Structure formats: C-alpha cells, structure tokens
Amino acid sequence: MVESAVVIGTGLIGTSIALALRQRGVDVALSDRDSAALELACELGAGTPLVEDLPEPADIAVVAVPPSAVPAALRDAQQRGLARVYTDVASVKTSVVRQAAELGCTMASYVPGHPMGGREKQGPSAARADLFLGRSWALCPTPQTDPVAVKTATLLAELCGANPLVVDETAHDRAVALVSHAPHAVSAAVAASLLDGDDTALALAGQGLRDMTRIAGGDVDLWREILSHNAGPVAAVLEQVAADLAAAAAALRTGTLDTVVDLLRRGRAGHARVPGKRGIGPTPDYAVLSVVIPDEPGALGRLFAAAAEAGVNVEDVRIDHSPGLPLGVAQLSVVPEARDRLERALTAGGWSVHR
Numbered sequence: 627m628v629e630s631a632v633v634i635g636t637g638l639i640g641t642s643i644a645l646a647l648r649q650r651g652v653d654v655a656l657s658d659r660d661s662a663a664l665e666l667a668c669e670l671g672a673g674t675p676l677v678e679d680l681p682e683p684a685d686i687a688v689v690a691v692p693p694s695a696v697p698a699a700l701r702d703a704q705q706r707g708l709a710r711v712y713t714d715v716a717s718v719k720t721s722v723v724r725q726a727a728e729l730g731c732t733m734a735s736y737v738p739g740h741p742m743g744g745r746e747k748q749g750p751s752a753a754r755a756d757l758f759l760g761r762s763w764a765l766c767p768t769p770q771t772d773p774v775a776v777k778t779a780t781l782l783a784e785l786c787g788a789n790p791l792v793v794d795e796t797a798h799d800r801a802v803a804l805v806s807h808a809p810h811a812v813s814a815a816v817a818a819s820l821l822d823g824d825d826t827a828l829a830l831a832g833q834g835l836r837d838m839t840r841i842a843g844g845d846v847d848l849w850r851e852i853l854s855h856n857a858g859p860v861a862a863v864l865e866q867v868a869a870d871l872a873a874a875a876a877a878l879r880t881g882t883l884d885t886v887v888d889l890l891r892r893g894r895a896g897h898a899r900v901p902g903k904r905g906i907g908p909t910p911d912y913a914v915l916s917v918v919i920p921d922e923p924g925a926l927g928r929l930f931a932a933a934a935e936a937g938v939n940v941e942d943v944r945i946d947h948s949p950g951l952p953l954g955v956a957q958l959s960v961v962p963e964a965r966d967r968l969e970r971a972l973t974a975g976g977w978s979v980h981r
C-alpha cells in the first residue's frame with residue numbers, strides 16, 4: 627500500500643510525482659532546500675510541508691534532486707527515518723547507487739528509480755500530474771534491495787500512471803545513453819548551429835526544427851551532471867552518430883548519394899521503433915486533420931470544444947504557427963473512424979479543415 631509519501635526536492639519531477647499521488651488520495655509531505663520551490667509546490671496542491679517529526683514513517687520517500695545531491699539527501703532522509711522505503715528519480719543510476727553505498731546509505735530499503743517522463747523546463751511551475759502517464763519508469767534494485775521495497779516502488783510508479791520496468795543499473799545507463807542522453811547532446815549541437823543563422827534563416831524555421839531542438843532548452847547544470855555521470859555510454863553513442871554524419875557530409879561533397887540514402891533509410895527504420903504515447907509499440911495510425919486557427923485568444927479552446935461536441939476524442943495535437951502570420955494550423959490526430967465525423971462537424975461550424 628502507498629497511502630503516504632515524502633517528496634524531497636519539489637522541482638519539476640518531485641512536484642509532478644506529488645501532484646499525481648495527491649490525485650490518487652495519497653498523503654504527501656514535501657521538502658526542498660529552496661523555500662520558494664517548496665511554497666509554490668504546496669500552493670499548487672502537491673502536498674504540505676514536511677514537519678520535523680512525522681508521527682510515523684511514510685510508506686515511501688522519493689528523492690527528486692539532481693543526481694549528485696541524491697546520495698546525501700537519501701542518507702539524510704534515512705537517518706531521519708522518514709519512510710519505510712526510499713527511491714530516487716535521477717536520470718543516471720550506476721554512479722548514484724555506488725555513491726549512495728559509499729556514503730553508508732541503507733541499501734535494503736533503497737530502490738533506485740528513473741521515471742522516463744520529463745520536460746525541458748525546471749521547477750514546480752512546470753510540473754504536471756500527468757507527466758508520467760503511459761511512460762516507462764525504470765526500477766534498478768541492487769542485490770541488497772528488499773523485494774518488498776521493490777513492490778512499494780512499483781506501486782508508486784503505477785499510482786503515477788507509469789509502466790514500471792525492472793532493469794539492471796548498467797543496462798539502464800546504456801539504454802538511456804541511447805534514447806535520452808545522446809539525443810539531448812545531438813539536439814544541443816543542432817540548436818547550437820543556429821547561432822550562425824541570421825534572422826531570415828530563423829524566420830524560415832518550421833515544426834521540424836522545433837521538434838529537433840525542443841530538448842536542447844533543458845537546464846545546462848542538470849544536463850552537465852547527467853552527461854558527466856554517464857560519460858562512457860553517451861560518448862559511445864555520440865561517436866556512432868558523429869561517424870554517420872561525417873560519412874553523410876563526405877558523401878554529399880563527392881555526390882555519392884548511396885551513403886546518404888542508406889542513412890535516411892536507417893533513420894526511417896529507427897524512427898519506426900520509437901514508442902508512441904501509449905507506451906511500448908509503434909505510434910498508432912491516427913488520421914490527421916489540419917484546421918486553420920486564427921491567432922486570437924480562445925481560438926484553440928473553441929476548436930477543442932467543437933471536437934468534444936462532435937463526440938470526438940483528440941488523441942494528439944500539434945500546432946504550427948509562423949511568427950508574424952495572423953493564422954496558424956492545428957493538426958488534430960484522431961482515430962481513423964472519427965475523422966469524417968470531425969471533418970463534417972468542424973466544417974459545419976465554419977472552420978477551414980484540410981486532410
């Protein structure tokens with residue numbers, strides 16, 4: 627049972643977990659060394675400030691601080707007897723677990739964890755209760771971890787709407803190097819190249835560039851920590867990506883397009899392996915309708931209301947808006963059976979709809 631929890635670190639991840647737990651009726655006590663972050667998290671309804679002496683230990687304590695701060699925060703929480711089970715959310719596991727053991731943390735009650743939901747923003751103001759819905763949540767128990775503690779951490783992940791996945795810490799770090807850490811560095815490299823572009827070039831930017839560079843907006847201090855804690859595995863992926871790019875550049879110089887086509891083909895195949903928002907598996911084949919929206923307050927709200935009135939669930943939405951233009955385009959993804967109904971309803975409501 628998880629009926630009570632302590633969250634240490636009320637930033638993006640800690641507050642998002644706390645909000646999700648509150649929605650499921652869990653009692654949540656919060657703490658952060660930054661009083662402004664703690665106050666905002668409390669105001670958002672994520673819980674109440676942790677008092678010095680809890681009447682009894684909580685079912686679980688979640689340490690949601692930057693990777694380097696996890697071992698000391700965990701040891702402190704365990705020394706205070708804040709909970710029966712402890713977990714953390716750091717993006718890297720091997721170095722954090724090793725340092726926790728070296729610091730003398732109790733390893734039996736500690737379940738190293740990593741929720742695979744996140745954003746490129748920091749702090750409680752960016753937190754969302756649905757941040758982990760349908761996402762994987764890695765749990766990396768050590769040989770010392772009590773199996774009962776793993777069950778409690780599994781429940782925590784499930785209460786947040788995530789899919790817990792038990793994985794060895796070394797395999798975890800190699801996996802996230804491939805699917806999260808190296809992509810972050812590549813995104814940063816693409817975004818950094820934009821510093822050489824003039825205003826005209828940037829004005830021509832479209833959704834593809836936004837997709838590729840969104841994660842580059844992440845916090846530099848946090849990512850410096852993540853990359854340095856997982857240096858070897860990340861470097862290995864970056865070397866592979868760099869080799870592909872170097873080969874493509876050389877091929878473009880010499881006009882040997884086979885190399886480029888091979889990269890594009892492998893890229894498509896890799897893209898098809900990226901899980902969709904509903905978890906493992908390919909992205910479902912949604913039908914997409916493009917709807918022109920005026921750039922005015924409330925337009926999107928009216929569009930969603932019209933879809934709801936037509937009884938159609940919008941599975942995903944993407945908005946393209948070129949700076950300076952009075953119009954944008956919303957791409958609504960719906961199950962194929964609902965497309966015609968939505969198209970008719972929106973057209974009848976005066977919206978300009980395109981397939």
Ligand SMILES: NC(=O)C1=CN([C@@H]2O[C@H](COP(=O)(O)OP(=O)(O)OC[C@H]3O[C@@H](n4cnc5c(N)ncnc54)[C@H](O)[C@@H]3O)[C@@H](O)[C@H]2O)C=CC1
Pocket residue numbers: 634635636637638639640657658659660663690691692693695699715716717718740741742743744745746747748749750848852
């Ligand atoms: N940002 C993301 O998308 C994801 C981050 N993570 C992991 O989550 C952890 C937290 O990251 P975010 O929430 O993004 O950062 P954040 O900067 O939004 O929040 C971190 C919070 O921890 C507090 N803090 C730092 N040291 C502390 C200490 N010793 N005691 C108490 N509070 C302390 C800070 O004041 C801050 O409020 C990191 O370990 C990160 O690797 C995991 C998944 C996704």
Ligand SMILES: O=C(O)C(=O)Cc1ccc(O)cc1
Pocket residue numbers: 716717741742743744745746806841
């Ligand atoms: O912004 C996104 O889409 C992310 O996926 C963010 C993220 C950042 C760090 C993690 O350890 C896990 C997820």
